[in-house]
Amino acid sequence: MVKVTDDVRIEIPDSSLQKEHRILCEGISKKIKFDPCLKIKKIKIQKPLLGDEWSLIDLIKYELKEKNLSIDYLALKKLSNKLTSEHYIKIIEYHNEIIGISEIEQNIYGIAVDIGTTTIVTYLMDMGTGELVGIESLLNPQIRYGEDVISRITYSLKNGVDIPHKVIVEGINLMIKRLCEKNGISSDSIYEMTTVGNTAMHHIFHNINPISLSESPFAPVMSSSIDIKARDLGININQSGNIHFLPLISGFVGADTIGVLLATEIYKNNEISLAIDIGTNGELVLGNKDIMVSCSCAAGPALEGGHLQFGMRASTGAIETIFIEEDTFYTFYKTIDNGKPRGLCGSGIIDVVSEMLRVGLLDSSGKILEHNNERIRINPLNNQKEYVIEWKENTDTDQDIVITASDIREIQLAKGAIMTGINILLGKLDITVDNLERLYLAGAFGNYIDIKNAIRIGLIPDIPLDKIKLVGNAAGEGAKLSLLSKEKRIEENNINKKIDYIELAAEKNFNKEFVKSLKFT
Amino acid sequence: MVSKEEILEGLAKAVIDGDEVKSEELAKKSLELGIDPYEALMNGCNKGMAKVSDLYECKEMFVPEILLSADAMYAAIDILKPHLKVDASAKKPAKVIIGVAQGDIHDIGKNLVKMMLEVAGFILVDVGKDVPVDTFVKKAEEEDADLVTISALMTTSMLYMEPVIKQLKGKNHKAKVIVGGAPINSDFAKKIGADGYGKDAVEAVKVAKNLIGA
Numbered sequence: 001m002v003k004v005t006d007d008v009r010i011e012i013p014d015s016s017l018q019k020e021h022r023i024l025c026e027g028i029s030k031k032i033k034f035d036p037c038l039k040i041k042k043i044k045i046q047k048p049l050l051g052d053e054w055s056l057i058d059l060i061k062y063e064l065k066e067k068n069l070s071i072d073y074l075a076l077k078k079l080s081n082k083l084t085s086e087h088y089i090k091i092i093e094y095h096n097e098i099i100g101i102s103e104i105e106q107n108i109y110g111i112a113v114d115i116g117t118t119t120i121v122t123y124l125m126d127m128g129t130g131e132l133v134g135i136e137s138l139l140n141p142q143i144r145y146g147e148d149v150i151s152r153i154t155y156s157l158k159n160g161v162d163i164p165h166k167v168i169v170e171g172i173n174l175m176i177k178r179l180c181e182k183n184g185i186s187s188d189s190i191y192e193m194t195t196v197g198n199t200a201m202h203h204i205f206h207n208i209n210p211i212s213l214s215e216s217p218f219a220p221v222m223s224s225s226i227d228i229k230a231r232d233l234g235i236n237i238n239q240s241g242n243i244h245f246l247p248l249i250s251g252f253v254g255a256d257t258i259g260v261l262l263a264t265e266i267y268k269n270n271e272i273s274l275a276i277d278i279g280t281n282g283e284l285v286l287g288n289k290d291i292m293v294s295c296s297c298a299a300g301p302a303l304e305g306g307h308l309q310f311g312m313r314a315s316t317g318a319i320e321t322i323f324i325e326e327d328t329f330y331t332f333y334k335t336i337d338n339g340k341p342r343g344l345c346g347s348g349i350i351d352v353v354s355e356m357l358r359v360g361l362l363d364s365s366g367k368i369l370e371h372n373n374e375r376i377r378i379n380p381l382n383n384q385k386e387y388v389i390e391w392k393e394n395t396d397t398d399q400d401i402v403i404t405a406s407d408i409r410e411i412q413l414a415k416g417a418i419m420t421g422i423n424i425l426l427g428k429l430d431i432t433v434d435n436l437e438r439l440y441l442a443g444a445f446g447n448y449i450d451i452k453n454a455i456r457i458g459l460i461p462d463i464p465l466d467k468i469k470l471v472g473n474a475a476g477e478g479a480k481l482s483l484l485s486k487e488k489r490i491e492e493n494n495i496n497k498k499i500d501y502i503e504l505a506a507e508k509n510f511n512k513e514f515v516k517s518l519k520f521t
Numbered sequence: 522m523v524s525k526e527e528i529l530e531g532l533a534k535a536v537i538d539g540d541e542v543k544s545e546e547l548a549k550k551s552l553e554l555g556i557d558p559y560e561a562l563m564n565g566c567n568k569g570m571a572k573v574s575d576l577y578e579c580k581e582m583f584v585p586e587i588l589l590s591a592d593a594m595y596a597a598i599d600i601l602k603p604h605l606k607v608d609a610s611a612k613k614p615a616k617v618i619i620g621v622a623q624g625d626i627h628d629i630g631k632n633l634v635k636m637m638l639e640v641a642g643f644i645l646v647d648v649g650k651d652v653p654v655d656t657f658v659k660k661a662e663e664e665d666a667d668l669v670t671i672s673a674l675m676t677t678s679m680l681y682m683e684p685v686i687k688q689l690k691g692k693n694h695k696a697k698v699i700v701g702g703a704p705i706n707s708d709f710a711k712k713i714g715a716d717g718y719g720k721d722a723v724e725a726v727k728v729a730k731n732l733i734g735a
Contacts, residue, residue, distance in 0.1 A: 146676075150704075154676040214677035215624030216651050298674075366583055383579040405580035412583065505626045514629060515585045 032485045034130035038192045038242070039093040040108050047086045056080075060091060060098070071098040072240040074231070092191050095227070099240040100191055109133065109190045111179070111237065112483045113172060114256065114476035115197030115205060116140060117149055117280045118304070119444075120168075121476050122175040124183065127191065130484050134183050136175040141167040142204070147301060148280050149200040149252075153210045165207040173236045190237035193230070194483040195245045196475050198254035198281065202245055206233070218251030218503070225255075225493055246482055246492050250501035252296035257283045258496055259478020262488050264440045264471060267292060267495045271437035272429075274422065276460060277475065278303065278445040282418045285499065286425040292495075293428045295502040297421035302410040303346050303445070303459075310343040310389075310401050314448070317342035317396050319389070321450065324355040329375045331389050340396035344389070344403070347448045352389065352403055353411055354453035357520055361387055364520045366412045368405050379404065412518045415459040419517035422461060424507055428500075433461045442474035458520055525556055529565040532597060536569030537576070539589025541596045548600035558601040566597050570640050574723040584633065587722070591636040598640075615667040615733045618660045618696070620648035622671050625678035630702055633722040634670060641726045643668070657685045658692070666696045668729055673702040683713035690714065697732045701725055 043063040048054050054062075056079055061069050071079075075098055092100035092108060102108065112123040117140060124134040142164045145155040156164055180187050195205065199220050203210040206226070212219050225247040231239040246255035246262075257277065266273045268289055275285045282297040305311030305318075312318050317339035323332045333348070335341050344352060356362040361376065363369055368376065368385040375388040386402040395401050426432060439461065441451075447470055454460045460468075471477070481488040504510055528551050535544035544566070551561040573590045576582040582590075617638055621631050628650045639645050646664050648656055661669050669689065673679045679702070686698050697716035700709075710718035717732050719725030 150676050154680070157677060157680065214675070216626050365586060367581055385579075385581070409580050409583055503626075511629050511632070515588060518583060518585055 032481060032488065034484055035486050036110070036127060036130070036192075036484050037094060037244075037486045037489050038108075038110060038127055038483075039091075040127060041091045041093060042088060042104060043091060044088050045086065060101075064091060064093075066096075069093070069096055069098055072100075072229070074240045075100055094192065094242045099242065100238055102189070106189055107185065109185060110192040110194070110483045111176065111190055112476065112479035113175075113193060113195045114259070114473060114479055115168065115172075115195060115201040116256070116475075117152075117198065117201065118143065118147075120171055120175065121473060122172065122179065123476065123480055124179045124190075125480065125483055127483075132480075134179050136178050138171050138175055141171045147306065149198060150214075152204065153200050153214050156204060156210055157214055161204055161207055161209045164204045168201070168205055169234050173234075176236050187236050188238045191241045192483060193235060193237055193241065193243045194479045195243065196255040196259040196479040196482075197245075198256055198283075199248050199251050200254075202248060202254055205245070213251045216503075216506075220248050220251050223248040223250075223496060225489075244482065244489075246478065247496040249294055249496055249499050250296075250503075252281065253283050253285075253294045253499075253501055256475035256478075257285060257294060258492050259475035259482075260440070260442050260471070261285060261495050262478035262481045262492060263474040264442075266440070267491070267498060269438075272431065272435055273438040273440060274425075274436055274461070275440040275442060275471075275474075276418070276422075276446075277442040278418065278459075279443050280304065280306075282421065284418075284421050284425055286422075286429060287499075291429065292499045293425050293502055294499050295421045295425055295504050297417040297504065299414045299417045300410070302407075302414040303349065305343065305345050305349065307410050308344070308349065308407045309404050311349065311407070312343035312345055314345040314347075314444075318345035319343070319348040319352075319401075320345055320448065322348055322351040322355060322389070324352075324359050324361070326359045329359065329361060329371070329373050329387070333389070341390050341394070341401055342396045343401065346445060347450065349411060350449050350453050350457060350459065353408065353520075354450070354456040356387065356403075357456060362408065362520070366408050366518070366520060368408065382406075411457075412520070415457055416514055416517040418460075419458055420510065420514045421504055423513050423517065424502060424504055424510065427509070428502060433463060436461060436463050437467065439463055439468045440471050440474070441468060442471045444473070446470045447472055456520075458517070523550070523554070525551075525554065528554065528556060529561065529568070532561060532565030533569035533572065536566050536590050536593045536597070537572050539586055539593050541589070541593045544593040545596040545600060548597040552600070552604060558604040559606070562598065562601050562605070566594050566601075567640070570594055570637075574637075574726070577721070578723050584629065587633065588636075591640065594640050595636075614642050614644050615729075616644045616646065616664055617668040617670055617729065618646050618648060618657060618664060618666045619670045620652035620657060620672070621650035622673040622678040622702075623651060623653050623681040625673050625675050626650045627674035628672070630674065630722070631672040634672065634701065634719070634725045637722045637726045638670075638729060641730065643729065654681055654684045654688065658688045658694075661689060661694055661696045662692070667733055668699060669696045670699045670701070670725065670729070672700075673705065676704045679704055679709065682715070686714045699725060699728055699732070 088104040090102045108127045110125045110127045114121045121137045146152045200210050226245045228243045230237050230241040246258045248254045277283045282299045285294040316337040318336045319333045321334045384405040386404040388400045390401045392400045455462050531547045699717040700715045701719045707718045717728035719728045
């Protein structure tokens with residue numbers, strides 16, 4: 001148990017709060033040929049005649065003109081009451097197996113799920129048309145077992161994986177229930193779920209203990225894509241439905257990155273592209289159709305507001321953009337929902353650091369500079385300098401909102417981790433930032449941050465803005481693509497073999513690059 | 522003609538500024554002027570490093586700057602060391618085993634602590650990163666170490682700290698154990714029976730000195 005010994009701010013990650021959190025659900029929608037792996041076939045079934053030595057299955061196979069079809073046991077059990085008289089039915093088929101038989105008027109659905117360390121997003125898709133029907137999101141209920149992947153792995157190491165597995169399944173089931181209720185459909189009509197997530201989420205989702213991810217060389221238990229019956233995982237879609245998880249790249253670059261690749265198609269293009277998916281962990285892929293390298297950067301939660309004195313999630317009262325006036329160091333800012341300020345969320349954090357650099361409150365080493373101004377002061381408790389963003393009387397807290405010297409150091413560590421990853425990957429391909437033809441920014445981050453400020457603080461490389469493309473929740477987009485396109489489903493297992501994974505901390509120049517990347521230049 | 526005070530102050534400043542060239546130059550000059558190398562070390566370099574520690578603690582300095590300061594410090598020490606009079610009656614410096622816990626390959630923090638301890642006069646035996654429990658224990662025995670310091674950046678590797686402590690205590694080894702690293706806190710250190718915990722490199726040196734009684 002945790003004992004509270006000092007002032008604390010408690011964030012309640014439950015569904016009641018979830019509505020006011022801003023969670024990115026939209027990705028770029030790629031134009032693709034709608035040709036899913038899940039096949040829906042309409043057939044007219046005849047009543048077998050006395051004397052014919054035909055079983056009901058034989059009749060279906062005859063109508064489908066497919067000899068080598070097997071049938072799922074639960075689908076088989078339901079077969080007897082479907083075929084009492086001559087009529088049209090829908091056969092739902094996956095990989096040469098009949099997994100469902102439904103009434104002709106029944107719409108068939110699929111879901112795509114993005115299991116993030118912090119947030120889970122579920123998309124409900126019409127498998128007859130390929131259209132998006134609904135979106136649900138939830139804070140990952142595993143948060144109570146730790147905020148980052150390593151602490152979730154540690155929890156599983158100590159207490160087994162059953163509990164975190166159970167809560168993630170419950171979380172997904174809750175979203176399925178909400179989607180079904182909102183759209184007036186039966187969960188039985190959902191026949192496939194495609195899933196992305198990082199490697200730890202992947203293992204925990206499958207109730208596989210992520211123990212091997214805990215130690216160098218951080219090998220995953222498996223890396224190719226996997227298909228499992230819904231009933232084996234306890235996912236409340238049709239119990240014969242298929243649960244597909246996209247392949248993994250390594251212990252710390254998972255199916256979410258494969259999703260980003262499917263959405264951006266770096267692996268198909270000539271142009272040298274860098275994809276950055278910034279979350280608690282930052283995953284990077286650099287390359288083109290000929291060569292691709294990837295890595296994972298332990299950015300930590302600072303860029304999402306974690307570990308900072310006034311850091312907070314993107315909810316009401318979070319300062320999201322900020323401008324500092326030169327000379328007076330007076331602040332102009334905007335908060336989410338225009339609430340009274342309570343703290344800074346990710347985009348606000350990037351803005352404030354960038355602005356402090358611009359107006360000379362911060363030097364390139366990250367030191368807060370002295371000025372004869374009441375907004376820059378020294379906290380007598382720890383002798384640290386801090387900058388007052390807003391005085392307490394104008395806030396929704398009983399303290400001045402400040403950014404401290406320690407906060408700046410945390411941000412330096414986070415952005416340093418990502419820039420180190422970028423520099424080491426560029427080195428692997430023997431190129432420089434100038435060779436980058438495209439930068440894809442994925443994740444909630446990309447959509448809300450001020451790109452120029454992110455460049456100024458050295459979080460992302462300094463390249464012309466027209467080369468930077470925001471791709472939103474590209475990981476979730478990838479899960480959708482895998483659901484809707486057989487071609488994409490085949491590609492996903494090819495890309496994961498084509499990517500070279502770089503373990504940053506094992507690189508000879510890691511320490512040197514990291515120290516260099518800590519600076520704001 | 523420069524005074525002794527100016528040289529000593531200059532050395533301290535060179536260390537604070539992380540100016541390797543300057544510290545080397547001033548160390549040489551101090552020898553030319555016949556300043557006691559021990560004094561140059563203690564009242565010059567070490568004074569500078571103490572200030573660096575303070576600045577690091579209040580976050581005025583960060584990892585890149587402290588590394589430069591350490592380089593400047595080493596440059597001066599290299600010049601001064603051969604001229605130090607060996608005092609036979611002086612207490613032997615304490616020996617420290619340092620390494621990163623099993624499973625973890627992040628060693629910037631460990632290297633920083635190592636440098637700070639060296640600068641503070643400890644003899645360091647660096648066993649590297651991803652170090653198995655047995656290696657820590659074996660090295661402590663081989664080297665007759667006074668201290669074992671273990672670092673971990675990953676919560677998973679933290680779990681390998683307790684077995685090292687248990688084994689050392691089980692063998693009644695005299696070495697005291699200090700743990701540190703981003704996920705570690707003093708409660709955790711206490712729980713696993715560590716003798717000390719340093720929240721950063723500066724604190725680690727203080728804790729080490731306390732434990733050794735230096």
